[in-house]
Amino acid sequence: MKVLLIGSGAREHALGWALSKSPVLTQLYCAPGNPGLAEIGECVALDVDGYEDIVAFCREETIDLVVVGPEAPLVAGLGDALEAAGIRVFGPSKAAAQLEGSKRFTKDLCAEAGIPTADYAAFDTAEAARAHLKERALPVVIKADGLAAGKGVAVAKTQHEAEAAIDACFSGAFGQAGAQVVIEDCLQGEEASFFAIVDGETVLPLVAAQDHKRAFDGDTGPNTGGMGAYSPAKIMSPAMCDRVMDEIITPTVKAMAARATPYRGVLYAGLMITADGPRLIEYNVRFGDPEAQVLMMRLQSDLLPVLLAACDGRLHEADIAWRAETALTVVMATRGYPGAYEKGSEIRGVEDAAGMADVEVFHAGTKREGGKLIASGGRVLSVTALGKTVREAHARAYEAVSRIDWPAGFYRQDIGWRDVVRETAGEPANGKERVDGQG
Structure with missing residues (x-):
């Protein structure tokens, strides 16, 4: 089976890494891709805003599935263009992508469907x-x-x-x-990220995660696209996941279907866990970044058949299993991000870090020049590790980070701090997270 993956970030590298392990995959193309994706697939120079080019490429190469990583092409209607051409695509239609494309649309839908939000x-x-x-x-x-x-x-x-x-x-x-x-x-509580795959009617919940938006340690500094994440997050107990499904995800999917704009793809709910329960902050119509990195590290099942089932309306036939370990990712960014920053610095030692057991280094803002790895963006690498506990995953991820020689970069040193503190204090979790795909 041939797959075209749209995007160039660490999220797409993580998705491509998971897809590349599928026994039914015969060829992975990435547009435009990055140096990490180039090691597991073939990067192609397609204009992701030029739908005619993408459709023509899919026809020429007989692509079986297009997986769209970022939100902008979905909001602009790439999914519709591919479906109109008879090409299977994992991602929502332009109408359904309004869940991320318009805050007002989502707020109005919440009001109509009784979904708890601010x-x-x-x-x-x-x-x-x-x-x-x-x-x-x-x-x-x-x-x-x-x-x-x-x-x-x-x-x-x-x-x-x-x-x-x-x-x-x-x-x-x-x-x-x-x-x-x-x-x-302004909601008060603890933020969390919840993910589900939807085929328009059936919802398959995935595991939850928690990310860190602020640039610096102690959750200080400006907001960023995300400086790290980990999964599972103790705040998302089985009971809390059930509430999110019952009170937020399922009503949303039903409301979208009732509007004749059924949602198909991955649905990412940004949540605030308040004293009164979960509240929806926002919806995203794609996997999170950096959350995708930790989800893919924990994924035990073959990702490709699950995505195909969602596209074909057969999600009720799909199952998904997860590793019980904790996954934690640390984003290495260029100094100055999320403000102005300089491009072109050299990065060394990535191979050494990636050679560690239970560690993957996912590329985002990188490029190859003359055999050197060069920083070409704000968020540049996602160093991701598995561990039996948050503390163990934290220690392994930061050991890997220490092996990367990049003076022009910076990173937070406290990713996962909430659950590290809970483990250290011996605080009981809200309940052992299920790892069978049911919340």
Whole structure:
């Protein structure tokens, strides 16, 4: 079976790594791919925004399945173009991808379906949004409605911060994504990431994870695309996973089907676990990054048949199994990220790190030049390890990181700290996480 994987990040490298182990895979193509993916598949220079090129390539190479990694092509309608051409694709339609493409769409759907989330209001003008601020208690969360590469969200603790965030959206700081703004209450609790594969009707829950968005240790500094993650997360007990399925995921899938826009693909719920239970922060219509790295390390089943079952409406026939160990990933980023940073620094020692047992190094912002590995982006590597406990996975991942010689890079040293503290203190978990795919 021939598979085309769209994307170039560590998420796609992790997905490609998992797909490459399938006995039914005959050829893996990656567009545009990265140096890590080039070691397990063939990278092809396709314009991922040029749907005609992708469709033509799929026809020429008789591609059996296209797996779309990033959200932007899905929101723009790549899935529709492939389906119209009779090409099987893992990923939602443009209409269903609004769950990530429009914060207002998701909030309205939550209100209609009774899905627990923060109270909100949406606005088309800065004047209306500013007037609403006078009626809402601080802090508040200001969100650009559309895709803003993770930069369109601000937690405002003061009136001045809130007004500045509104002005940034409507002044064009985030392009068309800021044409509408959602203002919502600031939820209190612990964040977690929950994933499920959906075929339009059947939902197959995956394991949960927890990521770290802030750039620096102690959850300080600016928000990023993610500086690390681990799975399982103790906050997501079997009972909590059941609640997420019953109160959030299943009602969403039913609501999308009722709108005649059935959801097919992976559904990623960003959650806040509050004192009153789970609350939806946002939906993503693709695997998380860096969460995909830890999920793929824990995956015991063959990924490819599960994705095919979702595409073909046969998810009720699929099963999925997970390793019981903890997986933890540390993102190595270029100094200055998520702000301005310089490209072109050399990275050494990746082979040494990747040679460790139970360690994989997934590439993101890298390229090869004259036999050298060069940093070409903000988030550059995801160093991922397995361990019997969070502490063991943490120690192994950071041992691997220490073997990578890259003076121009930086990383957080406290990934997984919440559960490291819980293990050290002997705090009981909320319950042993199930590893049979049922939550």
